[in-house]
Amino acid sequence: MNWEKLTFSYTKTNTIILSHYKNGEWGPLESRRDDNISISALSASLHYGIQAFEGLKAYRGKDEKIRLFRPYENAKRLRRSADYLGIASPDQDMFVEACKRVVLENIEFLPPYEYRASMYIRPFVIGVGAQIDLVSPNEVLFIVAAIPIGSFTGSINRPAKVLLAQDHDRAAPMGTGSYKLGGNYAAAIVAGVNAKKEGYSSVLYLDSSKREYIDEFSSSNFFAIKGNSYITPDSESVLPSITNNSLMQLAKDDGMSIERRRIKLEELETFEEVGACGTAIVILPVSRIDDKLNNKSYMIGDPVTTGKMCLFLYKKLTGIQFGEEKDIHNWCLAVEK
Ligand SMILES: Cc1ncc(COP(=O)(O)O)c(C=O)c1O
Known part of the structure; x- marks a missing residue:
């Protein structure tokens, strides 16, 4: 990677982490190499904007340790947004586990300390499943992606x-x-x-x-x-x-x-x-x-x-x-x- 040239734009990394909420429960967190997902064209996320997202970062420290900054706060905020939409959201532990996992599975995209760049983590929930009626969908995908981004230090x-x-x-x-x-x-x-x-x-x-x-x-x-x-x-x-x-x-x-x-x-x-x-x-x-x-x-x-x-x-x-x-x-x- 050319760490110096990083900006705030998308780079395909190794995996995204995904879980499917259906029949009242979340499925296991899965790693997917493909960042294309298949959902019904009639999903409420596509028509009625039934989606909520978060943004946090992972940093490689001076001591080489990898840190997430206040991820439980992002987990709480995602739940608050999802509750507003009336859709399911992961609990705090599931949210944080998915964030940790996406970092580890994409570790070679985490910029070295000296560049003061970081890895942006994008967790989100989207309402899926075919519907046209104006009700909160009871099928949801929770996905977390990780993208190396620049330092903005300038x-x-x-x-x-x-x-x-x-x-x-x-x-x-x-x-x-x-x-x-x-x-x-x-x-x-x-x-x-x-x-x-x-x-x-x-x-x-x-x-x-x-x-x-x-x-x-x-x-x-x-x-x-x-x-x-x-x-x-x-x-x-x-x-x-x-x-x-x-x-x-x-x-x-x-x-x-x-x-x-x-x-x-x-x-x-x-x-x-x-x-x-x-x-x-x-x-x-x-x-x-x-x-x-x-x-x-x-x-x-x-x-x-x-x-x-x-x-x-x-x-x-x-x-x-x-x-x-x-x-x-x-x-x-x-x-x-
Ligand atoms: C509208 C808006 N306000 C404020 C913020 C800053 O929030 P945070 O510090 O949690 O990233 C963001 C960034 O996500 C935003 O999109």
């Missing part, structure tokens, strides 16, 4: 500009924004691609009822630093990010106060730092947010130098993930044969 040193969503919303109030369902991403993909063409790294969404308060970015949570505070939106339409939750803990450990509250768009002007955070990117420092509807740009911090809290939190979190920092919260789970 991103932490390059403050980015993002675009404020102007002509569409991602999630309705009391809608599906806080669940990890494909439909949320379908609603935002074209806008994201178009924003990238214009040189933006991401799209920032506001609350869709009044468009007054900040929600989150298309695939990451929002946080800001002001004085000694770590501030992040309190909104029912954002995904409960495991990265954001971890950063809040690390900020708290460092003596910062945590403010989880509604954040007005205009407050952007008062922040010293803004970051987008999520599993893939870890932290993307944001120095400019363009509101094209109102012909306004919000500038935050220095346009070329990453703020010190973003840098501190990034180093601390990735340090824990790569076994360089003490894992005082026991977030990492070792993967051993």
Whole structure:
């Protein structure tokens, strides 16, 4: 593998792990070399969007140990999303066992420590079985795939500009924004691609009822630093990010106060730092947010130098993930044969 050239794109690896839920129970976890699956063309996942997914990473540490970061949190979140759809989901032990197994069976795709790249793990559930009626399917596939991805390490040193969503919303109030369902991403993909063409790294969404308060970015949570505070939106339409939750803990450990509250768009002007955070990117420092509807740009911090809290939190979190920092919260789970 050319580890340096890895980005966030698909590479076929050795196996995927699969289990079939039918007649009220999960079948055994199976390894499949073929990543093509055969399902009914009338599956509810294909017609009604009955699917939920997760994303986490495996890291090869400085000590050569392999670590998963907080996989039980992803297991809980998958169950929460699947429950929303009314479909079966694996329990936490089955979820974690499948994640460990997919790493071990694809071990040669796990990047060496020195590249600071990782293996992205994509667990998901899809409703299968022929149906046209609008009911939750009682047949489900649980699949876990593993894909080597790049380090994104350059991103932490390059403050980015993002675009404020102007002509569409991602999630309705009391809608599906806080669940990890494909439909949320379908609603935002074209806008994201178009924003990238214009040189933006991401799209920032506001609350869709009044468009007054900040929600989150298309695939990451929002946080800001002001004085000694770590501030992040309190909104029912954002995904409960495991990265954001971890950063809040690390900020708290460092003596910062945590403010989880509604954040007005205009407050952007008062922040010293803004970051987008999520599993893939870890932290993307944001120095400019363009509101094209109102012909306004919000500038935050220095346009070329990453703020010190973003840098501190990034180093601390990735340090824990790569076994360089003490894992005082026991977030990492070792993967051993
Ligand atoms: C919409 C959205 N928000 C936030 C996140 C970050 O969540 P996490 O830190 O659990 O990866 C993601 C990434 O999965 C996302 O897609």
